Amino acid sequence: QSVLTQPPSASGTPGQRVTISCSGSSSNIGSNTVNWYQQLPGTAPKLLIYSNNQRPSGVPDRFSGSKSGTSASLAISGLQSEDEADYYCAVWDDSLTGWVFGGGTKLTVL
């Protein structure tokens, strides 16, 4: 069981907007900033969003992040076929004194 809870799957059609949620607690999301990762099949995870809502250079502005209380969300607008991947949230947990990940959400583009 992951410390952070994500829906196991999400889907959308090209052009649609999809959101993926990440639920935690006061010792992790409630206290620290959230990062999001995209993992394409057979590759290492790639940083998609850091510090709740910041995009690294090269990440399209179709990807956005937000946080409220002990939950965070990743939104993908203008969905494209190449967005089909697994998405993970991650945050530092003060109680565990370590990084924790969500269980991952598999995004399917229909």
Next chain:
Amino acid sequence: QVQLQQSGPGLVKPSQTLSLTCAISGDSVSSNSAAWNWIRQSPSRGLEWLGRTYYRSKTYNEYAVSVKSRISINPDTSKNQFSLQLKSVTPEDTAVYYCARGGTLAVPGFDPWGQGTLVTVSS
């Protein structure tokens, strides 16, 4: 740009020690702003952070509770790399192991990641 290159065996026998190395280019293992992490991924456990080493006037190591009694992460400044040792492995330690920079105020996310090493624990 920063690149991480992993090396080490893909097969380890039960009860033995898993050893992997991550060579750094484009940054320094002695950086005062970065941290150097090991993370693993398996179907049963998902992504799991194992620990990190970082330098702030001296070397610090932090380890996940789940592996704290068995793990050691060490920097090698002469080769600009860091290593992972996980003792007394069992089949449950079978996973893809990644090294990654980051998880600090200056580098908040894990970026970049190494290419990953599939380590199978089997006799």
